[in-house]
Amino acid sequence: MSRRMALPALALGVAALLPAAGLDAAPAKPRAAPTAPWLEEPFPSTYAPRARHDVLIAHATVLDGAGGRLDDGDVLLQNGRVVALGHGLKAPPGAETVDAHGRWVTPGLIDVHSHDGTYVLPLTDIDEDSSDVSELETPNSANIRIENAINPQDAAFQRALENGVTTLQVLPGSTPIFSGQAVVLKPLIAPSVAAMKFPAAPSGFKMACGENPKSFDAEQKRGPTSRAGEIAYIRQAFLDAQRYREEWRAWAAGRTAEPPRRDLKMEALVNILEGRLRINMHCYRSDEMANMLAVAQEFGFHLTAFHHATEAYKIPGLLRAAGTCAAVWGDWWGFKMEALDGIRANAPLLDKAGVCVTMHSDSPVSGQRLAIDAATAAAAGRAVGIALPPERLIRWVTGNSAHMLGLEDRIGRLAPGYNADVVVWSGNPFSIYTKADLVLIDGALVFDRAHPPAHAPSDFELGREGVPLP
Secondary structure, three states, rough: OOOEOOOOHHEEEEEEEEOOOOOOOOOOOOOOOOOHHHHHEEOOOOOOOOOOOOOOEEEEEEEEEEEEOEEEEEEEEEEOOOEEEEEOOOOOOOOOEEEOOOOOEEOOOEEEOOOOOOOOOOOOOOOOOOOOOOOOOOOOOOEHHHHHHHOOOOHHHHHHHOEEEEEEEEOOOOOOOOEEEEEEOOOOOOOOOOEEEEEOOOOOEEEEOOOHHHHHHHHOOOOOHHHHHHHHHHHHHHHHHHHHHHHHHHHHHOOOOOOOOHHHHHHHHHHOOOOOOEEEEEEHHHHHHHHHHHHHHHHOOOOOEEOOOOOOEEEEEEHHHOOOOOEEOOOOOOHHHHHHOOOOOOOHHHHHOOOOOOEEEOOOOOOHHHHHHHHHHHHHHHHHHOOOOOHHHHHOOHHHHHHHHHOOOOOOOOOOOOOOOEEOOOOOOOOHHHOEEEEEEEOOEEEEEOOOOOOOOOHHHHOOOOOOOO
């Protein structure tokens, strides 16, 4: 396989690069199959599923991740896929049966905002030697790919897995305005990031507004130092990206002799303009989110989600109209100026208003407790009169999260044809007393609480109590 794989958009061919024909167009001499460099994937996935078996999970309380619930229900998994949900299902020859009386079954949890592998456990000095979370050379780090910084031995991956997380998106940090490209991983210890990378997952991109970039730039005496400056900087960068795209179109049409000099930052921004990168926007205040929605409309791209979004509850109509999700916490608020108006009922208020809402971690600690974060937010919702059942809450960490990643046709649900990413819980997943008993990824059993690994899965786990040496 070639090291450089064309993304699906490359199938658009030469026509996607050429301007519309018109009376003023220069005589076109298109080059044979010119390649737009921003359509290339330089770091393809090498992930392969682990050994798997057909499994019937019987007599469980099943939450399907799409709002459905089955009491005393069964889930059949075959060849790494969900085959059926129902009552009284029969195990096919050779399948294993898990008696799940008194237990609950859900899709694998999805963390849409992780820094695992970059804020590596154990944390020492998170701002210096132990962190690769941000590239701080300039406010525009659109050229970086966070996968090139991830340490796959980070113990946080295993900790997330043991708590039911089967997919996570690792994002760059929020100091640069254009923070860089994200990566979607399966939290399985591997020698390389490529071996953890979710095959053919849509690519994400991180942008940031507000305090983080403006305060850092003010300290460094470079770049925008105000919220107004940030918006102007973003708009100018997209104008530059439009010009860069036109230069490539001119070359592809034969109107210029030499191709433009490649610019990795501009290539990433062109992918944003053309909808190939899913934008994850770090924003807290409602006015900041409204400003960024206006910029997205001006340049014709879609904001997939605002992350943190502590004031999202103030603008549900704007978010719903734009089709933009909100990735929020259960109870993080007040820890800096732009978070002072955050409320614990943010998620249930958004859910009631018809906004796509998910929980997210932003930390290796919260990443082990996504379901409890959802339960915390749900409790705040009940206090203001919004009572949501478990089958709806589970969407905040499964179905809605898959939608945010553009993977809603593969993960986040228990339905025929979906990947067999499944968690068998000891009880209600929204109880602090519940633990993940079994975790399966693509139908392979990757964690069994009753039979822990015989040796440390990562070198960083060697000092953990109860973990034997290899």
